[in-house]
Amino acid sequence: MNLRASPLGFEPADELAALCKAGGDPLRLNVLRALANDSFGVLELAQIFAIGQSGMSHHLKVLAQAGLVATRREGNAIFYRRALSQGERLGGTLHAALLDEVDALQLPADVQARIGEVHRQRAAASREFFARTAASFQAQQDLIAGLPHYRDSLLALLDALGFGADATALEIGPGDGGFLPDLARRFARVTALDNSPAMLDLARQRCAEEALGNVELQLADALNDDYSAADCVVLNMVLHHFAAPAEALKTLAQRVKGGGSLLITELCSHDQSWARQACGDLWLGFEQDDLARWAEAAGLCAGESLYLGLRNGFQIQVRHFAKPEQHNGLRALTHRY
C-alpha cells in the first residue's frame, strides 16, 4: 500500500509517528495533564516540572509538532494549552484517546504543589493591583469596558431569566458597586463579595448613597473562602483576573443553587497587551468556546449569549450558564431556552 498522500512527499505515517513519539514520554504526558484545564507559559512549565527552560521548550516543540498543544499569545508572553482533537483527521481518534487516558493520571504531589505556587503568584499580582489602584478604578474600567457599555445587555439577559421574588443574587468582584442597585431592585437579597478591602469600601459607599438595604458586603476570596450559594451568581469583568479561570468556574458553579444561573460578562480574546499593566488583567479575554467548555466541565449548561462590539476594538461577551436542578434522580433545567 502506498502511504504517500501528496505529491510533496507528505507521509501520513509521519503524523501518526509524531503523535506516538510525543505521547511516548512520561514528562510530556504529565505536561498534557497539567494543561487539562489551564494554560502556562514555558517558564511556568519549567518551574512546575523543575527542569530547565530549554528542556521544556524542546518537549513543547515535540507536543506542538504532533498537534497536541497549541499556543496563544498573551501580550509578550506565549501560553501553551492543549489542542483539541480533530476527530475526522488522521490521528484524531488516537489524540482523543490519549487525552482521555492522560486525564486519569494523577500528577505527582510536588508538581501539584508547584502549580499551586504559580496560581498563587498570579493571584497575588491581581490582588496587589486592586489594592494599589482602587482610587482610579473608574478611569481604568473606562479604558476598556465599563459597566455603561454592557449594562443594558446584561439586564436584558437577566430579566429574561424570570427569577422569583424571593430569589437571591451574589455578585463576585463588584468593584465600585455600580451594578448593585440593579441587582438590589431585582432580588430579595444580594451579597457582594470582593477580596479587596479598598474595592469593597467603594462598593460600601455606593450602597450607602443609594440606600440599598438588601445588599450585604462580604470581604472574601471567591475561590478559597467560604460563602453562601445564590440563585444568580454574577461575574462582571472578573474572570480575567483569576489565576486559573477554568478551575475557578468549577468553584463558582458550586455557589450557584440548583436551577439557578451564572452570568458572566467578559472580554472576548484580544491582543492589546497594555491591558495587563493598565488594568491588571491576567488574561487577555477569552475565546467564546473556551468559556462554554469550561462551564460544561463545571456542570453548567450554556444558555443565551450576547456579543457587543466596542468602539476601541474590544468585544464583550455576556454569557448565561444554567445549573441543572436535581429532582427525582433526574437532571432537569428550570430555565429553558
Ligand SMILES: C[S@@+](CC[C@H](N)C(=O)[O-])C[C@H]1O[C@@H](n2cnc3c(N)ncnc32)[C@H](O)[C@@H]1O
Ligand atoms: C475589574 S474589577 C470588576 C469590577 C466590576 N465588576 C465592574 O465590572 O465594574 C475586578 C474585581 O474583582 C475583584 N476580585 C479579583 N479577584 C477576586 C477574588 N479572587 N475574589 C473576590 N474578588 C476578586 C477585584 O478586587 C475587583 O473588585
